[in-house]
Amino acid sequence: MIKRHIPNSITCCNLISGCVATGCAFYGQYQYAVLMIVIGAVFDFFDGLVARALGVSSPIGKELDSLADVVTFGVAPSAIIFYLFHEVHCPELLMPIKHLLPYTAFLMAAFSALRLAKFNLDERQHYGFIGLPTPANALFWGSLVLSEHAFLVSLKFNAVFLFLFMLLFCFLLVSEVPMLALKFKNFSWQDNKLRYIFLIGCLPLLLLAPCSLHLIILWYVAISIAFPRFVKSE
Numbered sequence: 001m002i003k004r005h006i007p008n009s010i011t012c013c014n015l016i017s018g019c020v021a022t023g024c025a026f027y028g029q030y031q032y033a034v035l036m037i038v039i040g041a042v043f044d045f046f047d048g049l050v051a052r053a054l055g056v057s058s059p060i061g062k063e064l065d066s067l068a069d070v071v072t073f074g075v076a077p078s079a080i081i082f083y084l085f086h087e088v089h090c091p092e093l094l095m096p097i098k099h100l101l102p103y104t105a106f107l108m109a110a111f112s113a114l115r116l117a118k119f120n121l122d123e124r125q126h127y128g129f130i131g132l133p134t135p136a137n138a139l140f141w142g143s144l145v146l147s148e149h150a151f152l153v154s155l156k157f158n159a160v161f162l163f164l165f166m167l168l169f170c171f172l173l174v175s176e177v178p179m180l181a182l183k184f185k186n187f188s189w190q191d192n193k194l195r196y197i198f199l200i201g202c203l204p205l206l207l208l209a210p211c212s213l214h215l216i217i218l219w220y221v222a223i224s225i226a227f228p229r230f231v232k233s234e
Contacts, residue, residue, distance in 0.1 A: 004058075007051035011064050014043035018072025025079035028087075030149070033080055034142035040072035041135050066116045073134035074112030077141040081105035081166055084145060089158040101159050104166070111170040112137065118174065129179035132172040136217050140169070143213035172221065178231045179224045194231065198223050 017040035024033040047065060051057045085102035094101065112134045124130060144152075151157060184192055201219055205212045224231050 003054050004056045006054060007047045007056060007061055008064055010043050010047040010050060011061065011068050014040045014047065014065075015068035015071055017043060018068060018076050021072065021076035022079045025076060025083055028083050030080065030083075030142070030145050033076065034139075034146055037072060037076055037138050037142050040068075040076075041139065044069060044072070044135065062120065066120060069116055069134055070109070070113045073138040074109040074116075075106075077112075077138040078105045078107075078109040080141055080145055081108060081162070084152060085159060085162065087153045088162050089153070089155055091158050091160060094159060098159075101163065104163060107170055108137075108141075108166060111173045115173040129181060131175050131177060132169065132179060132221065134173065136220065137169055137173060140214045140217040143211065143217075147209065147211045147214060177225055178228055180220065180231050194223065194227055 017036045021033045021036035021040065024030075024036060044065070047061070048057075051061055082102045082105040085105060090098045090101070115131055115134055118131070119129075122130065152162070180194060180198060182195060182198075184195065186192070189196060198220065201223070202216050205215045205219065209215060
């Protein structure tokens with residue numbers, strides 16, 4: 001009886017982490033918000049593993065997992081973007097709607113929910129991803145805000161760029177673009193060449209900018225889009 005509830009308890013910890021991350025983001029506490037998203041991602045990784053290990057997988061666990069993911073990887077990054085809209089430079093042309101722009105951030109939550117619903121029903125995604133995974137999207141925005149905050153709030157950047165960039169990632173979430181799966185079936189070069197190229201490309205990014213998770217995710221998206229045939233074959 002207790003064993004059956006362990007995976008769902010871990011999933012609820014993911015949900016609570018997402019709620020805390022959202023609250024921190026609304027106060028502009030980016031570091032704490034990103035930390036809680038990362039903690040939520042750890043819980044999200046282990047809940048499924050524990051359920052399979054204990055042999056207690058259930059339909060309610062799948063539904064609860066999606067709900068928790070919508071909060072942690074959809075609402076929380078939306079809250080980060082919401083607060084960022086209040087900080088970025090607003091062009092004179094958009095001043096009449098400046099107070100409305102931050103609320104467009106919640107498009108990210110809606111598209112994240114759509115992406116998770118598609119993932120649950122799409123049998124093609126049992127062995128790979130089609131569209132950007134929601135954890136990768138959330139970690140991208142968290143890393144971007146932490147690493148590039150000074151640039152984002154400078155006059156070189158503005159609310160228009162932020163809005164368009166957000167729309168791009170909303171599109172990637174629900175797109176039909178196959179994304180590289182990082183699961184190795186074996187370690188041969190022939191069967192995993194694109195995975196090895198991706199990992200090799202991550203090394204200079206880590207050396208140049210240790211807090212470069214957003215750059216790594218951009219690299220992941222770029223290599224997936226550039227080589228769709230190899231992504232499908234791997």
